[in-house]
């Protein structure tokens with residue numbers, strides 16, 4: 001009998017097959033996230049947990065797994081769902097994520113959301129589907145062009161840099177902010193700008209930071225109030241980086257021009273006011289949702305499990321420092 005490998009939600013078959021070669025694999029067969037109790041029960045005696053971003057991995061889950069647990073492989077680049085990282089470290093349990101393989105997919109989606117928000121694509125589609133009479137005219141459904149406008153990137157990690165490159169191809173000026181000026185900024189030729197200045201000057205602000213205690217509600221009512229009335233906010237990072245209620249208020253009052261959200265504070269719930277606002281674009285967490293990327297994410301998580309259980313250590317470990325931002 002091999003090690004017990006628990007997979008909390010269905011994954012692409014090649015990744016499951018890789019795990020079956022080295023252990024006894026349990027895969028959830030329900031088409032929804034496991035409840036806390038189900039997760040707890042499934043974890044008992046596990047050597048490896050392959051988890052999704054909606055699984056809350058806390059001390060209770062670690063305790064349920066017990067001494068056998070060697071690795072938690074989160075199938076996401078974000079790992080804020082793993083809430084008790086000190087307990088993991090103290091137990092010698094490796095935590096891994098899936099950086100790199102979802103960079104292009106997420107950056108592509110970000111550009112899609114920027115275009116949807118500025119060019120009013122969702123609003124236009126709703127108009128057609130509602131059967132509303134319309135005709136082309138020179139003032140019909142206008143939005144701002146991107147050329148010569150400033151994109152402010154919050155968090156210049158791999159995804160932020162990939163967005164910067166795309167935005168430059170669209171003719172945008174790109175600035176970034178983060179905990180500190182990034183050494184990689186030269187690679188993509190973007191300028192550091194303090195958040196306060198970015199909020200007051202950027203035409204589009206796009207969030208690419210991890211969710212940590214330092215970035216929770218980074219974009220709150222005060223931050224939104226600093227943004228230009230013509231500015232747009234795009235979030236493909238984690239919902240709680242934005243105070244969703246304050247955002248709905250700002251969109252309703254048109255103190256900013258629009259927003260596009262791929263992630264939500266209480267996912268899968270969406271602040272109901274957003275759904276009634278024409279200047280809000282909403283998507284169901286699709287940043288990494290390409291066929292190629294999702295398979296690559298699952299395979300990378302599986303390779304991490306195989307590597308840890310065979311004694312070679314994690315391939316893409318999350319460091320304690322990264323866990324706390």
Ligand code: GLV
Nearest residue numbers: 075076077078288
């Ligand atoms: C998706 O949101 C991820 O963190 O990979």
Ligand code: GLV
Nearest residue numbers: 135136137138140
């Ligand atoms: C618009 O459709 C144009 O032809 O300019």
